[in-house]
Amino acid sequence: MKSLIFLFLVFPFGALATTTSYLQVSANQFRAEVDDATAAANSSMARPEYHGEWIKMVPGTSPALPVSMKLDASVELPDTALITGFVCYIQDNDAVVNIDATSQAVLRVRHPSTGVTSVIAQALIGRPGPGIVAVNANTIRTTVDVSTAIYDVELTWVQSVLPATLTDLQFRGCRVQYDL
Numbered sequence: 001m002k003s004l005i006f007l008f009l010v011f012p013f014g015a016l017a018t019t020t021s022y023l024q025v026s027a028n029q030f031r032a033e034v035d036d037a038t039a040a041a042n043s044s045m046a047r048p049e050y051h052g053e054w055i056k057m058v059p060g061t062s063p064a065l066p067v068s069m070k071l072d073a074s075v076e077l078p079d080t081a082l083i084t085g086f087v088c089y090i091q092d093n094d095a096v097v098n099i100d101a102t103s104q105a106v107l108r109v110r111h112p113s114t115g116v117t118s119v120i121a122q123a124l125i126g127r128p129g130p131g132i133v134a135v136n137a138n139t140i141r142t143t144v145d146v147s148t149a150i151y152d153v154e155l156t157w158v159q160s161v162l163p164a165t166l167t168d169l170q171f172r173g174c175r176v177q178y179d180l
Contacts, residue, residue, distance in 0.1 A: 015084070018179040019024055020084070023055040023077060024151055027055045027158040030071035036159040040155065046159070047071060054091065066100065066160040075151040077178055081144045083107070085177030086121035086137040092130055094168035102125040105135075105174055109142065110150045120151075125160075125171070144178070 028050055032039070039045040042142040043064040048055045048071060059067040077083070092098055103126040110117045123137035144151065153174055163169050 003038050011171075018082075020177060020179050021081075021177045022066045023075065023178070025073050025075060025176065027171055027173045029071070029073040030055065030153075030155055030171075032050060033070040033072060038070070043067075046157075051167075051170075052171045053154060054163075056170055057159060058166060059162060061160070063162070065162070066158050067157040068156065068160070071155040071157070073155075073174075075153060075176060077144045077146075077151060077176065078180060079102050079144055081178040081180050083120055083142045083144065083176060084139060086123060086139050086174065087125040087177075088125050088135045088137070088174045089172035090135065091132045091170040091172055092118045092168070093170075094163040095130075095163070096158060097159075097161050097169070098164040099126045099169055100160050102158050103156060104156045105137075105153055107137070107139075107153050107174075107176065108151070110152070112147065114152065123139050123174070125155075 032048055036047050040048040043060050045058045046057045046067045046069040049058045085108045103121045105125055106119050107121040108117055109120055120142045121137040121139040123135045125135050
């Protein structure tokens with residue numbers, strides 16, 4: 001006579017394993033907060049120039065230093081995901097000039113109903129090269145709620161000194177790490 005054995009695994013509520021995933025926010029997803037005409041008319045503003053996987057800063061024709069630009073990219077994460085990390089990528093091929101220390105990329109959550117915006121992570125991208133550099137941010141672990149909030153990344157890029165070749169300093173995008 002054959003006997004059947006049933007094995008039941010019981011997990012307490014919430015004890016199921018989580019999966020870590022990543023959302024890549026490419027440089028081409030970022031859009032300037034001001035249009036090209038406004039940037040061209042203001043000597044302290046710059047505009048982005050897109051090159052496939054990276055962008056560079058293009059100052060006006062007679063820039064007053066420092067020059068800066070702000071870019072935004074929306075971030076669509078799964079509802080109830082837990083944000084656990086944020087990394088930005090820059091490339092610095094200039095031997096002398098670096099992206100200014102005040103430059104940063106900020107992962108934000110905005111609540112349209114209240115007008116409140118909070119910072120989840122801040123990556124200070126102004127650091128010396130050479131090569132492609134991954135800048136990790138201290139991240140406030142945040143649970144995504146798509147019913148009440150909007151998520152985005154704001155890039156603030158400042159240059160007090162311009163490199164001899166503008167393509168030497170590049171922003172290559174960000175990555176958001178989350179658990180489900």
